[in-house]
Amino acid sequence: MKAIRVTVLCSIVATCTALLVDCATTQNRESMLVASGFKVITPKTAAQQQKLQKLPPGKVTMIQKRGKTYYVFPDPANNRAYIGRPKEYQAYQQLRATNKLAMESLETAQIYQDTEMEWSMWGGWDTGLGSWGPMGGPGPY
Numbered sequence: 001m002k003a004i005r006v007t008v009l010c011s012i013v014a015t016c017t018a019l020l021v022d023c024a025t026t027q028n029r030e031s032m033l034v035a036s037g038f039k040v041i042t043p044k045t046a047a048q049q050q051k052l053q054k055l056p057p058g059k060v061t062m063i064q065k066r067g068k069t070y071y072v073f074p075d076p077a078n079n080r081a082y083i084g085r086p087k088e089y090q091a092y093q094q095l096r097a098t099n100k101l102a103m104e105s106l107e108t109a110q111i112y113q114d115t116e117m118e119w120s121m122w123g124g125w126d127t128g129l130g131s132w133g134p135m136g137g138p139g140p141y
Contacts, residue, residue: 030082032099033060033073036092038084052081060089 034040043049055061055074063070071089073082084092 028099029073030075032095033082033084033092036084036095037088038071038073038082038092040080041083042080049079052076052079055081060092062089 043052052074053076055072057074057076060071060073063072069086071084071086071092075081
């Protein structure tokens with residue numbers, strides 16, 4: 001019975017975490033774009049509004065205009081777009097890579113908090129290792 005309760009609880013926690021991460025990722029992405037130097041613009045004409053709606057949601061799109069390269073991230077829900085040049089896009093990519101490493105470290109730390117592992121049932125940390133357990137050394141002489 002206890003194992004079922006722990007499994008259900010872990011499932012609920014995992015689902016809530018996934019939902020929070022999804023919401024945070026969108027806000028985090030927008031924050032990273034601004035931190036990388038992207039400008040926030042609001043469409044002023046119907047034609048601009050249509051162009052904003054046609055861009056793939058949740059993705060940065062490269063656009064060539066008058067021989068120049070722009071990167072656009074649409075936010076149609078808030079009627080705006082984030083626009084940057086190659087320099088800002090490169091800074092954004094670097095920031096994403098740094099954030100991804102930080103998130104992977106956090107996810108790894110959270111994975112090892114798994115209560116179903118029942119560490120106490122493993123027979124102790126130094127089983128078969130003698131004094132060379134995870135925190136041990138050869139011992140005092």
